Amino acid sequence: PQAPAQIADRLLAEAAVIRRAARSSLVTERQIALGQYFTPMWVARLMAAMCETNGRSVRMLDPGAGAGTLFAALAARVLAQGGGVRSFSITAFELDPALRPFLERSARAVRRASERCRVPCDIELRQEDFVEWGTRAELGDLFSEARRFDAAILNPPYKKLNAGSDLRRRLDRLGIAAPNLYAAFLGLAVGAVRPGGVVVAIVPRSFCNGTYFKRFRRYLLDSATIDRVHLFANRDRAFGQDSVLQENVVLSLRKRPARVSRVSLSFSAGSETDPIWSRRADPCEIVRPGDPDLFIHLPPDAWNMRLSRAMESLPCALDDLGLSVSTGPVVSFRLRKWFAQPGDSQPVVPFLHPANFRDLVVRWPIAGRKPQALSDVDETERALVPSGWYVVTRRFSSKEEVRRVVASVIDPSFAGAGRYAIENHLNYFHRAGGPLDRDRALGLATYLNSLCVDRYFRQFSGHTQVNATDLRRLRYPSEASLSQLGSSIDTPLSGESADEALRRYCPELKDMLEPNHAQDRIDEALSVLRALGLPREQQNERSALTLLAVLDLSPTAPWEAATAPLIGVTPIMEWVETNYGRTYAPNTRETFRRFTLHQFVDAGLVVPNPDQPDRPVNSPRYCYQIEPEARALLKTFGTGQWETMLARYLERRPELRVKYAQFREMRKIPLVLRDGVEIGLTPGGQNELVGQVINEFCPRFIPGGEPVYVGDAGSKWAFFDRNLAAELGIAVDEHGKMPDVVIYDRERGWLFLIEAVTSHGPVDAKRMGELKALLASAEPGLVFVTAFPDRRTFLRFFGDIAWETEVWIAESPGHLVHFDGERLLGPYGGE
Known part of the structure; x- marks a missing residue:
């Protein structure tokens, strides 16, 4: 049987597919009229992680369910906990009948996952307006002790409410002074959870200040305490697919009488690949004691907190x-x-x-x-x-x-x-x-x-x-x-x-305006990255902090003090936390590696493993060091020599890039593809196995196969035939998680998707869903293969492998292991 975490991952993959289908079905005019903006899957996972529940039986509420993405994400989190929860129930409201089929699909996916985990669940889908229902006859039922929920998770619609409307008057009678629909949803959700229960919502940040929301803030803060807040630095990113330009926050509230001693504030730029960093704040930093307007302050760091105190101590009001x-x-x-x-x-x-x-x-x-x-x-x-x-x-x-x-x-x-x-x-x-x-x-x-x-x-x-x-x-x-x-x-x-x-x-x-050394140094590092011509994707705080880490430059150290430590990804993140107060989540390690350090290496700015060039990519001792000429240049930043040295460095940089590229090339695993095309793979990781797939598996099971893509554990894109991909209708997202090898069998019209597994990553149910979504535009039928180096590794992952897939073991290259299905080898899904 699969582990609960794997079942939860499969549920999330199914929810992502359902969300995509539901979003593509929306009619723009109706979407605007109903204020429908579906929660991106990565935001749903973030919100579910913030929705901490306890107890053996958990009652969940999703007041504006849409396609069911949020309740599926929360159910996945509950199931992934293993034996902590014995049963759970979901009550989901959705007014739009056009979304009912997608909502039911999500409910079925949750039921299947709960059955696999042997955790009973009950799901009630209500096709009605949550706010209308909550303020009319069922009001007593909603707020009764017997009906109160343990957790509510919501992405409410964004619409104003007419000041003289009957709905506004009914909300006012409940003490919920809601100027618009999102506030009404949030206020009623807080009322619907039990004392000590949790409400997690993604809402516009506009309620934090101003007279317009003053009475609503009073209701909210009288009813609940702020537990956690997540902010997105870029307001066009969280709902970027829908072109929503709105500053949003994810808010976690604990229903009173619960108290919190510290509030967790977390921050990201606003997309899935952006790292998340966090800090803990005293509740009085968020809402000032004695503030009659109850403004909600969200200072991103300690310096801004000191600024806030200083501003509030100025001598005069107007x-x-x-x-x-x-x-x-x-x-x-x-x-x-x-x-x-x-x-x-x-x-x-x-x-x-x-x-x-x-x-x-x-x-x-x-x-x-x-x-x-x-x-x-x-x-x-x-x-x-x-x-x-x-x-x-x-x-x-x-x-x-x-x-x-x-x-x-x-x-x-x-x-x-x-x-x-x-x-x-x-x-x-x-x-x-x-x-x-x-x-x-x-x-x-x-x-x-x-x-x-x-x-x-x-x-x-x-x-x-x-x-x-x-x-x-x-x-x-x-x-x-x-x-x-x-x-x-x-x-x-x-x-x-x-x-x-x-x-x-x-x-x-005077004292308040003393420089913010940390922010000033980050801004200087950003200007350096721009001057060096790094792509826009690397002109961000994460990359600036990484540059400072490989130079070991603290906020107060001069640029001329730059050194050249050998430093790995995790030590970089730890150094950033110690020196700049940015605490990044451990699961953002790959973001640092794939979206900053890879590009620094390609630019010749840092050198990987200068102490041991053949160190495998997956080695815990894998490290980076600033390139000597780059360090010599950066030590002159802010001096009269900077412009001259920069011009000289940029003139020499193509030569440096070629030098280090040739050095890396000498260490690569040589590989000859069809028609004599030669490529090289970075040593280590699963690349040895990738070579065996090309040299052993393909001649036996895909004779005459045409390579479309070959991945590299070090650089990701070792080979990609764009013309063949276009012919097959394959539209590949450069940031998508491609399989390790993609081979086209023209004679049979099949596309083989092969994962080479040495330590993680077989084709399980979640991965199969991801690959189907990634290659949804491909015309050939898809064949899924997991390659292992030996039987011992295969047995480690035996329980994870998805049905209707194939397994190839390099130590027995002439055999295949077939997992269920009506075909020994071939695509499914009607092809």
Whole structure:
């Protein structure tokens, strides 16, 4: 019998296939109307891992099940635990009848897996609206002790709720002030779990701040405690297949009265290949004690936590400065009849829109569709402000903006007008409705444009909207500091220039603006990778930290102190945690190796195993070292020699790459394919067995077979016939997990997919599903073969091998072992 972990893996593979089929069936108009965005499989696994349950019997809730991906992932996690859970049940809601067939397929897959694990399960599929059901007659049933769930896992739909709707009123009566549908789902899910139960949801981060969600945050934090949070650094990646541009978080909540002593914060760039690093935080770092607005702060590291404390200790609130911030008073559609243009015969005033602010100052008038003037009449008088100095910020920052808060000034000399009209897509700072003095306006704008304000703002603001409420919450330097700063400049400063000015003129910010050495060093390493011309896929924090590790450069060490240690992948990850506070999950080791170190080797930047060049790839002592000339170059970074040395290095780099490539080539296993094509495989790993597959298996069982692909444990792509692949309809994802060997038998119309197994990776049920999905476009029938070096290795994996596959053992090359099915050798599935 298969182990529970293997059964769980097969269930996940089936769920991935079902999800793909369901997603391809969606009609765009209906998807948008229902707010349907299916959870990517890797996110589902992440969420299931965060959904920690205990007890012998587990009741699960999936309130918006879609194709069943999330409940399947959670069931797989429960089953993989082995004997910990004796039984479980799933209640899944899905409104869309078009998804019912996929939901039933997922339920059947879960039942089959539970039967194989001998864990009884009960699954109830309800075709109805969870929120409607939860707030009507069944409300008492949902929240009764007998019906409460141990765990809820959800990816709720994203839609606004009409403020005056009956549904909003019913939610309000329950104390769930939900401005939109995702908040309603999350609030009801929290109500549906038992005390101490867990809710895991992927939701937009927008609920973390602002007046709009204040009552909802109060309900959520009164009902549950935040246990874990996962953030995605890139907002276009988590749901990238659906082109969703949204900053999302995965939130794990424990129903009160449960308490947590530490909150786990984890981070990734937002795709499956990105490593995940994490930190533990005190709950008061997340929600400040005594904060009446209950903003949820998510500082990514200790430096940002110190920044947060420093920002909150600044001496002044806006009231202390005698200032206020308001939304621009002109609502365009209400005053449309009074739109005008400069120079019109009737009295007009400048009408200022976000487009009028460029380079941090006002530009008026400008060409475009926006009206540049508003009639100065009785009907518009209440919407006008007296002329003078004002600080203005956009309420909505574009995705291209480097900073969330972009502050400009209105200099009264721009128009010579007595009053202005400020459109309501702007916030403006004023003194009792009137202007500021010049120095304070310039100082205030520079403060708002600083990097420290931007970094602090991002800790609690998960969207591009900058509300007046958020600006009121900020603490500010003293009036004297702002005025002294403003008197020293002619226009607002921004970014590093603003930080430098604040350091000079605002003593209360001096200590806070000391450099973040760790982040500065990471940024320097990124600039080095760009200067060396590394591909964009390697211009990321993971690769920057790897470069620093192979140089043994701590945050405060100068570049000239770079050394050249011999260091392996796991030691690199441990070094990064010790020196830069980034704790990466152990299962991201392959990401470091395949998506950073391989490319560093190819670029001639690092050398593998200089102490023992023939060390096998799978050796625990496999290591890397910075290439000597690269180290000599990098020791000059930040000095006057850098540009000259860089130019000389780049000129020589092709020669260096050839030198090291030839050196690696000399150590490779030579292999001759059909028609005399010669390739070389990196020594070690399963490559010796791959050579035996080509030389022994293929002549016996696929005479005349045409190689399509041969993998290499060291470089992955030893051989790939793209023309033949195109002829066979094979569309290969470069990042997909290809089998070790792919051979085409033209006479029989079969495609052999061969896995060479020395330590792991036979064709089990999960792997078969992956290969079918990877090669779904292939026209020939698929034949699955697992190759072992000897019977002893074969017996180790005997229980894992999938039915309807073949096994070849190199020590007995003339024989095949056939696993079930109606054919001794050949494809299945109707071919």
